[in-house]
Amino acid sequence: MGEYPEGTSSTSLHGSPNASQLNDDFKLGTFSIDEYRPIKVVVIGAGFSGIIAGIRFPQRVPNLDLTIYDQNAGIGGTWYTNKYPGLACDIPSHCYQLTFESKTDWSSFYAPGAEIRSYLQSIVDKYKLMRYIKLRHRLVHARYDEPTGKWHLRIRRLMVQTNGAGSEAEVYEEFEDTADVLFTGVGSLSRWGWPDIAGxxxxxxxxxxxxxxxxxxxxxxxxxxxxxxxxxxxxxxxxxxxxxxxxxxxxxxxxxxxxxxxxxxxxPFASAKLAELLKRDPDAQNYVFTDEDKAAFRDPEFYKHFRHELEADLNSVHQSTLKxxxxxxxxxxxxxxxxxxxxxxxxxxxxxxxxxxxxxxxxxxxxxxxxxxxxxxxxxxxxxxxxxxxxxxxxxxxxxxxxxxxxxxATGYDYSFHFDFPLIGRGGVSIQEKWTPHPSTYLAVCTDGFPNCFMSLGPNSGVGSGSLLVLIERQIDYAIEATKKLQRERLKSIEVKQEAVKDFDAYLEHYFPKTVYSEKCRSWYKMGKEQGRVVALWPGSCLHAVRAIQYPRWEDYNYEYADGVRNRMHWLGDGQTYDEKTMQGDRAWYLSDEEVDIPPGKASSSYTKPN
Structure with a gap:
């Protein structure tokens, strides 16, 4: 009996050569297994998503070339562009901050917009993110190049020039850039237009x-x-x-x-919990924190407890969205x-x-x-x-x-999730075509036909209750894990399977009818329509979303190897690690404090001689 069932060619089962061909063609890589190839990531947008990406990508991805493009003259995304009277956060300030960057001196329960932007600027300054961020740079065209597995980008840069008379003029120039991974963090609150009102x-x-x-x-x-x-x-x-x-x-x-x-x-959201924790008036509309409150927040243990209880309360109302x-x-x-x-x-x-x-x-x-x-x-x-x-x-x-x-x-934005620039995937299909009549994604982080491309705040990323920022953080974590896999295994492309997108689509269609979101009301959740598909919200709670994307299901993806590579084990390299090859660095890294996982109970990292 042969290696394959009767009537089956050596390449039809898995689209790869048979064993003898692999052995004949295979050549060991000249790199070490952890000698990660250079990888270039381009992020679009310098709002919350871009700022988090600017911190986490360099922290977790080695040998990284990172650029963050933003069309505005300053960081902050929607918190930069919006300056209207009364602009403020509409969830509690202490629930609208990063998990790893606490602010203890918010002025009020619902922080004004300028204060949120100041918070974002402080993070950019702390992590020195301006080395990655290019302001007044607008993405005007993006195309995936199938032969190379790279994204080709056209960027329009705005320059302000002063003439001899002292007046200023705006001058635009365009240039080309490329990326191994494209990450979009433009959100749904970036494309506005005038209402359709006569006159x-x-x-x-x-x-x-x-x-x-x-x-x-x-x-x-x-x-x-x-x-x-x-x-x-x-x-x-x-x-x-x-x-x-x-x-x-x-x-x-x-x-x-x-x-x-x-x-x-x-x-007011969580007002009862605020009153309980601070012994304040539970009917306060927008409580202004006193010097006494801010002094209490400077106690790390009290502040940690306060923030945890407030956010837990915010994450406890999902059932109210069920019919x-x-x-x-x-x-x-x-x-x-x-x-x-x-x-x-x-x-x-x-x-x-x-x-x-x-x-x-x-x-x-x-x-x-x-x-x-x-x-x-x-x-x-x-x-x-x-x-x-x-x-x-x-x-x-x-x-x-x-x-x-x-x-x-005060008439809102374009909630169709159609980017205002062409994003062209495989076969010349644009994301605008792909997402007509409605967007379709895989777990709100990517879509088929657009390899090496991930997003935050895309379709079905919003939350009806809970903390949106923790979901943004986790979407970026997901994109980073995909980038690391692409780099670590020296892949040409990673692309979600069409059937996985269809399966998530079916989940959406069966989930939302049991919620109040499917009732007749004009909402940006449904692209500004009274009835129809819910395109803006995650199908479940915020905590559900965080759990859903915690561990990537790599079996839901297709992969391409780099050109000339036919063996899936090519990434194993030359059989050694970089520190061994160079005889530098830590060659017992598995004993470091970061690596050793001590079980709970009577555990010790020190050796005890047995009796």
Whole structure:
């Protein structure tokens, strides 16, 4: 009987030559097993994802060439570009920081945007990340080259030049770059556009979008100092509008909030836990930490306990996202009572604002001060739809018209996950084509047809509850493990199997119908639609996501060997380690403190002579 079943060729079983051919062709590598080949990684974006990548990739990947490109003039991603009035984190500050970089002196329970960006800048400075980061560098085209297994990138660099008269001019130049691994961390809050409202450009007053509230080098407070006599129209009822209205209410003559849909406003997240830990008022909207609080936080043990309990509390509400669960019913009752109470001065607003769909169908926010601001005399709440914008203001479908000095469009972003640059994979297929009519990924970290390419904050990366940042950290850990495998085994490419993507797709389709996310409500979770596929959220809790990508399933991937290599054991090299070959370094590294794993119990690293 032969080596293969009858009628089977020597190459058809595994796509590789038979044993004799392997032996004839095989040549030992001239490298040591841990003499890792140089590997070049390019990261797109210098927000939270890019900053974490800038720390972890050099820490864990040897012989690394790393570049982080960002189109903005500063680091921070969405926390750099967004400067609108009232910008703040909408989860507790102590739950919006890296696991390994604690900040003990947050000013308030919900930190303002400038403070978050300052936190990010401090991390960049601490780890000296500007050596990797290139600002004002925009990726305009990316193409995977199948023969070489590399990504070919075209980068547009913005340079500001000063002419002889002292005026500045923007000059662009483009150059080519390549990468063995491409990692995208651009997120879903980077591609904004003006709303589709007739006459928008006819308006002669000041027109802003929350994502482009351009005030130069001023703070939003400085930029709105002369708005005391102005009438301001705010379009939208998402998280940014909910922050803008209370921020501007005491600073302007009049605010009119134009609201198309309905939304839940929650009680402050984890406020009861905060009150328990700090012995403070549980009804505080946005508690400002006192000097006494900050002094207590400087005690490492107290702070560790405080942060752990707060984050554990945040990670304890996933069941509220399940239809007909007890936690969902309790949340609806509590938030309904909260909203009715806060809107007691103008009870008719509650009828227009409180939805019939479940809590968290749309992104949930506590919106400190929003409901109270709606009840102020200089604030109007308008649920009648906008017909068009005129040169002086806004006309509604009922024919009424109001004049405004300022209109702010708090109307969100492009949530299709279609990058604003061509990303071309195998066979010339773009990610835009691949992700039409909706995105498809493998565990929200990669997709088939795009080898050596990983992402954070891509489709189905969001969390309905819990800490988003810990998930970002783990997505980067995953990309690093894939990069190390690519480097360690001297592979040309690593690419998730199409069937693995389809299987995750099936999981998504069967999971979300049991959640409130599938109910009828207009949400960016569903690409801005009322009904349809949920593309923004992980199918489960945040903790579930962290566990799911903790250990890569390498069997879900296809691999290509480097050109000219036909034996999968080529990576074993010349039979020795680098320290042996060079007779340098540690040749008993397995006894180092980092390597020795001492079991719990009566264990000791010292030798005891037996009786």
């Amino acid at each position: 928008l450009r006819d308006f002669k007053g000041e027109l802003f979008h929350t994502a482009d509230f351009d005030v130069g080098n001023k703070t939003w407070q400085e930029a709105t100092e002369d708005w005391q006599n102005k009438r301001v129209g705010v379009v939208g009822v998402g998280s940014s509008a909910i922050q803008i209205v209370p921020a501007l209410q005491p600073r302007v003559a009049k605010i009119v909030n134009f609201v198309r849909g309905k939304t839940w406003i929650s009680t 007909d669960s007890g936690m969902q019913s309790n949340a609806r009752a509590a938030f309904h009572a909260h909203m009715v109470k806060k809107l007691a001065k103008k009870p008719w607003i509650a009828d227009l604002l409180i939805p019939q769909f479940g809590v968290a169908c749309r992104r949930l926010t506590s919106g400190p001060g929003y409901l109270e601001a709606l009840c102020e005399d200089n604030v109007d709440f308008v649920a009648t739809h906008i017909k068009h914008i005129t040169s002086t203001g806004i006309e509604l479908v009922d024919g009424t018209h109001q004049d405004f000095d300022v209109i702010i469009c």
